[in-house]
Amino acid sequence: MTATFPRHAVIREVGLRDGLQSIQTILPTEHKKAWIRDAYAAGLRELEVGSFVPARLLPQLADTAELLEFARDLPGLFASVLVPNLRGAENAIAGGADLMIVPLSASHAHSLANLRKSPDEVVAEVARIRAARDAAGSKTLIEGGVGTAFGCTIQGRVAPDEVLRLMQALLDAGADRVSLADTVGYADPGMVRDLFARAIDIAGDRFWCGHFHDTRGLGLANVYAALESGVTRFDACLAGIGGCPHAPGASGNVATEDLAYLLGSMGIDTGVDIGRLLDLRERVATWLAGETLHGTLWRAGVPKTFPSQAARAAA
């Protein structure tokens, strides 16, 4: 009730990775570059541009190295990539990524099914990645992303204590940053408030990001609860893509444009021009014709009372 909100928050656009890996369409590299360029022009300064996984597993993301190179040419853009293992991390380091996200699934069942490793094996891999990064004299930050932090579709409940144990283990293994993700949309704002408060107590400034899916409509309510807990960086996908491939049509990640509106309306500066973001959404919708898109703001547009860019620049 008495939480004060931050003056600034960061939206990390993850549509090019979490979004595109979950849908059928393979977006041409030129469209992806246009997406990066236009997201940058709309004011976004953090993008997850892809994933260093074998192309036979995720052909949608086979051009990650080229996109990373492209993104690095945009001044002030902070480019992240996902890396599932040491081999991927070597590519991220070689490509000069600003940050590499190592996903860990707190659900043992989900971890074995999706990553073919136990959570503790992922922790051990992070230690190897840290050693390799330091040996290379690289500045690429390592983010340990704890997924299925609120439960999973295979195992069901995931104990908060286990989530936090693994988060601490990632920090101990050398992760520079840690995050929590509601991978399958099981969280509610009460759970978020409790778990994020504990996570921030543990990780302090090394707590990096909240990653929410809108699978059951609670995405932005969960963002708001995390914001109250002190989180100031959120993942989002333009047009809310990124649903689970096992649930066709189900909503995906929190929609970037809706998140930008939530934060902007509350007077929290994100640097984002929502008009330009909605323009980009329209282009993405053309590129992804046939895919189910999500998000809500695009239908109605911003309110008459929404602070304009000009007004905010003058303030």
Added chain:
Amino acid sequence: MTATFPRHAVIREVGLRDGLQSIQTILPTEHKKAWIRDAYAAGLRELEVGSFVPARLLPQLADTAELLEFARDLPGLFASVLVPNLRGAENAIAGGADLMIVPLSASHAHSLANLRKSPDEVVAEVARIRAARDAAGSKTLIEGGVGTAFGCTIQGRVAPDEVLRLMQALLDAGADRVSLADTVGYADPGMVRDLFARAIDIAGDRFWCGHFHDTRGLGLANVYAALESGVTRFDACLAGIGGCPHAPGASGNVATEDLAYLLGSMGIDTGVDIGRLLDLRERVATWLAGETLHGTLWRAGVPKTFPSQAARAAA
């Protein structure tokens, strides 16, 4: 941050009024009765069944008297109707409604455009309604519903002080209950937190209900912020119908099924069986074929970890 959540909350289904008045389809009375019966069977105990306005203005709601009679036969069902004026109130009293909602628009421009009265003229009408109700020895409660409480599409900004002045005036004129509504979906959770806290300070136990639209995706985040402020009753429409007729396709009211999931997931008892609610949503979707429906939960269903009815009954 330290708010404790209530153990119980009430969902008032307003789809038969706010929902149906905004769409083209005129639902046959038999379908409306099935909706009332099945909503009741799913555990909902408060329904807004219609509006006592002239049938030439809202032919969709011409059967309100018949529906009110039908609803009154269901034991323990609390039936509300909307009344725009004394004449409507006389019908509500004659029909034995448990509660009649008198809408007031805090935006003067919106009030003149939609109600053809200034807000203070509506306050005066509430005084006449109160006198008529008391003279009739009726127990029908009077709810003063302050709409466009967060701004409006015509006037833009609506000052919170003016909203609260009108809410106080409604209480002074004899309203038994007062509510706040974000009629056009302009609210964000920060605004909700601030305004609802002040409203509850003023009205205490006479503060009745929060009414949110999901026009720009913030509906449930706003509900959550209101919940933190102490609100325990929320309006909602099955399948999120009830958008503004001036913005075709725009999302409408918060979806009943998503709201029931939010509250249920947080362990707040609403008495609602979400499975039955989703079944009813499916029937409503058939009845309203061709209309744009909303809501999110229906695509994915409840999580594996969601407390079952059986588990909750045993707890």
